[in-house]
Amino acid sequence: RKEVEQDPGPFNVPEGATVAFNCTYSNSASQSFFWYRQDCRKEPKLLMSVYSSGNEDGRFTAQLNRASQYISLLIRDSKLSDSATYLCVVNQGNFGNEKLTFGTGTRLTIIP
């Protein structure tokens, strides 16, 4: 079983729609959680960190459920520029053990 599991998609969504991605992680020692965005042939870039209380950044909302070991990302009013692969990422967050564990990514295409 992979440490971080995501539905690889692809998700093809009309512009303006709301889309949600989910992710589960297996290591209960994980402390830090992130969503990264990766455009085709580009490096991953941090989209947002994820907190238990939930956090919002404009049209993006992230949520963490530690009991279920589940992370979500919601994109509202999707734009063409949101087309990318979204990577769910965890780390144990301990000093000296900062490696990131990535899911396979969920590919999103916004259709005009």
Add this chain to the structure above:
Amino acid sequence: GAGVSQSPRYKVAKRGQDVALRCDPISGHVSLFWYQQALGQGPEFLTYFQNEAQLDKSGLPSDRFFAERPEGSVSTLKIQRTQQEDSAVYLCASSSPGLAGSKQYFGPGTRLTVT
């Protein structure tokens, strides 16, 4: 300010050749990471340095892979006797000193193709 840079951006190697991939982290970043990303997959951890110390090399797939960071800044990932399964994008990332869970900044990667 300069981000993480990697060179070469593209490398084609014949099977059996040795390759060396370079990473220049953001100035002042103590932590440096190498990841391997195969086509259609997320990046997978290879190895990690704090300054010149290699703290974790558990992700290196075989003893053909070797990484170093002798002066605590630039790092080199070396792959000996390349095989076709080594074809991937090799990503380097660096992060601010000592902050657990701190943001990692990625370089553009080196795309290695082994023929």
